Amino acid sequence: MPTEQTSQMSEPVFEAATCHKPRLIILIRHGESESNKDKTINQHTPNHQIPLTENGWKQARQAGIDLLRVLNLDDYSIVDKLEEQCKEENGTKKELPLRNYSPLSKKKDTNVVFYTSPYKRARQTLKGILNVFDEYNELNCGVKVSEDEKYHTTGKSKFALWYPPTFPSGFYENRRRSPVEELSDGKNFLQYRVKDDPRIREQDFGNFQQVNSMQDVMKKRSTYGHFFYRFPEGESAADVYDRVASFQETLYRYFERTNKRPRDAVVLVTHGIYCRVFLMKWFRWTYEEFESFTNVPNGSMIVMEFDNSTDRYVLRTELPKWC
Template identity: 60%
Template sequence: MKPRLILLIRHGESESNKDKKVNEHTPNHVIPLTKNGRNEARLAGIEILKLLNVDDESIIADIEDEQDHKEDRELLKNDYQRMKRTKDTDLVFYTSPYRRTRETLKGIIEVIDRYNELNCGIKVCEGESYQPSGTRRLAHWQCPVFPSGVFENNESVTNFKLMHTNGADPDFVHIEKNFLHYRVKEEPRIREQDFGNFQQTASMTEVMNTRANYGHFFFRFPQGESAADVYDRCSGFQETLFRHFDKSGGKKRDVVAIVTHGIFLRVFLMKWFRWTYEEFESLTNVPNGSVIVMELDEKQDKYVLRTTLPKWC
């Protein structure tokens, strides 16, 4: 039941990434994406499509041409080649409940829905797509579309093509089309590192300088968390994943994608690959909207990191 790929996606550019003063008056969990961040989310969706084994890769190029702005942010190693070519049809998305991760996932799903529309002829009806929020209230989230916190697209498709054979009566030939099924699960344990509540820009600059001298892993923010605290909840989340992978008779999952934040992403990799805290300290955040690829090597029965991570100069 192990998925072929585990993908880690950092959310797109948020308002606080652009201007730290936003944190002085807006709760961290309701900070939205910028226009550029929404574009980065769609580009991440295209990058994910390129990683999948799909029916028609030319459709991905068509979707890419539809985007207003393109940029190359791929961090895959130059020698990357897929280990397995079986079609991917089932994806599971875990998302942090923060607004910026939800909105990033929304952009990714819009791209997948577009692929399903072009490949299978199935268009998502208005009001039935994934909605990142269902209310305007700042501190409360409620989505009427999937109140349980789980969203799933359940379409199936069988296509037939009209074929003419030597002037005889036309025949209908069955053509296999693979619909990309996906489920969305909200997971509070993969949320952002807690930096405290409303944050004064001047005092946070001083705190960040202190952290740079102290070390990023063990430094605990006043009224907040250290990366070591994030490691503890990451451990519980990975145990949940392992139970899902080992569950016999469970739902198939070709790809597990985790839409999260910069610190959690690095902590996840540290825990999974058993890196030391010194190795963690050597890494810096990946750019907003980046997709980190872990691929299952079936011969070794373990996951291989296929992405080159940026490090501090």
């Protein structure tokens, strides 16, 4: 973890280091999946292949709008228009309140990096989010992305196809065709990159799951404790913690590489338990504190904002707790 700022450290060297910390780190839980709606699907469909429901797709689109709301953009009236369209689709999603969020930096956000779980429901959620981003770019700066050039969750073969095909598997970027391409009225193009990372996948509950036996397992977990209970043939939340620690070390290393282009926001499209464990590791919660929180609703967004005065991230989202 980068060292904390001291009163003596006002030299440009410190500024060069901290400017590579993104202004926002955001966690988004995937939209409603078929498994959230009907647990019997786990008896015959691999967990990583479970798709979103129709409502889950609507939640994914709303998550894209919510994400635009917390970024520093050129034109929020465009976001209003996109949200009006979303309301007409009658998507349902519970809102998580933001606490004391007002962008500490007013610099326009133009570079967003997405990390996604390779599970189908997470990739589909990201697809819904990026569709909103593409529409914003088209309305704001006149840059239209063709369907073939957009992010796709899977290809025609066993493995995903990515554009352009010269990129390595698991990486996507919405680069403009020409870096000198003129934008409408000097507007900012919202550039994003996507990286698949299996470390931010769902907690493993075992392979195919029989509903009756899983009901017994869930009762045992409630008695044993959510953090340390290990599912048969699966993981405990403590095992997920190890994956979180590895992933966060990757983020720290990137933040310290001053030769890389700074990220304005880092967004993880992931799963409910992973979100909680990520926050536990980052803010050094005890396992008792972890146990006090419940999963955020499907399609919800958790916002962490960097405060340059303390050289720390502040959790802006009020998390739900067990009743």
